[in-house]
Amino acid sequence: MEKVNFAQKFSLFSDYCKPRIVGEFNDNYVKVSKHKGEFVWHSHKTEDELFMVTKGKLCIKLRDKDIWIEPGEFVIVPRGVEHCPVAEEETHIILIEPKSTVNTGDVEDKLTVKDLQWI
Amino acid sequence: MEKVNFAQKFSLFSDYCKPRIVGEFNDNYVKVSKHKGEFVWHSHKTEDELFMVTKGKLCIKLRDKDIWIEPGEFVIVPRGVEHCPVAEEETHIILIEPKSTVNTGDVEDKLTVKDLQWI
Secondary structure (H helix, E strand, C coil), rough: CCEEEEHHHHCCCEEEEEEEEEEEECCCEEEEEEEEEEECCCCCCCCCEEEEECCCCCEEECCCCCEEECEEEEEEEECCCCCCEEEEEEEEEEEEEECCCCCCCCCCCCCCCCCCCCC | CCCHHHHHCCCCCCCCCCCCEEEEEEEEEEEEEEEEEEECECCCCCCCEEECCCCCEEEEEEECCCCEEEECCEEEEECCCCCEEEEEEEEEEEEEEEECCCCCCCCCCCCCCCCCEEC
């Protein structure tokens, strides 16, 4: 049982759109991921997804509006809601979601991560 | 569906050791709480508990060691592990845990919150 420092974890990788696990509690993972550019439109059928940001600015595009989050803020995307995360500059994201959650949800894409790893 | 700003939520109350709900996802709540001084030793029989800090410094006392967390860090206290949060100065805490989690766990105390509210 040790604490986790987000900046230290983000210093260990540089690729985009590839989440890594940094914590596990109950049936959830805490993940970190770097983003730049537009991700892929998708939704998660049975999972709500919590987004936080530690650096940069993340736009969660929804079909009817955009929600911008910065460090010190979070947003929860409910199950079934189509969304597309977009970052204009390099942005460091924390995700908290059920262990079953796949990064591209119900969409099979080249960005789909099938071998989620701890870091 | 709106984003939540932690600093804005913390500006709405000033009492210590009284968590409020600021988000809900899957079977979890995101809560905020201000602490100063020593809490009460307790554990949660069936729930792991995630602690983050947005301001100040939190000491999670365990029976065999202390873990200090500051902004940008988190710690997960596994179910069944006795712990006692302590803050020397006013510290702003984010808790993420199952909806069923009671702040003092298996201990009935004057600090036990029975009427958990949204803020």
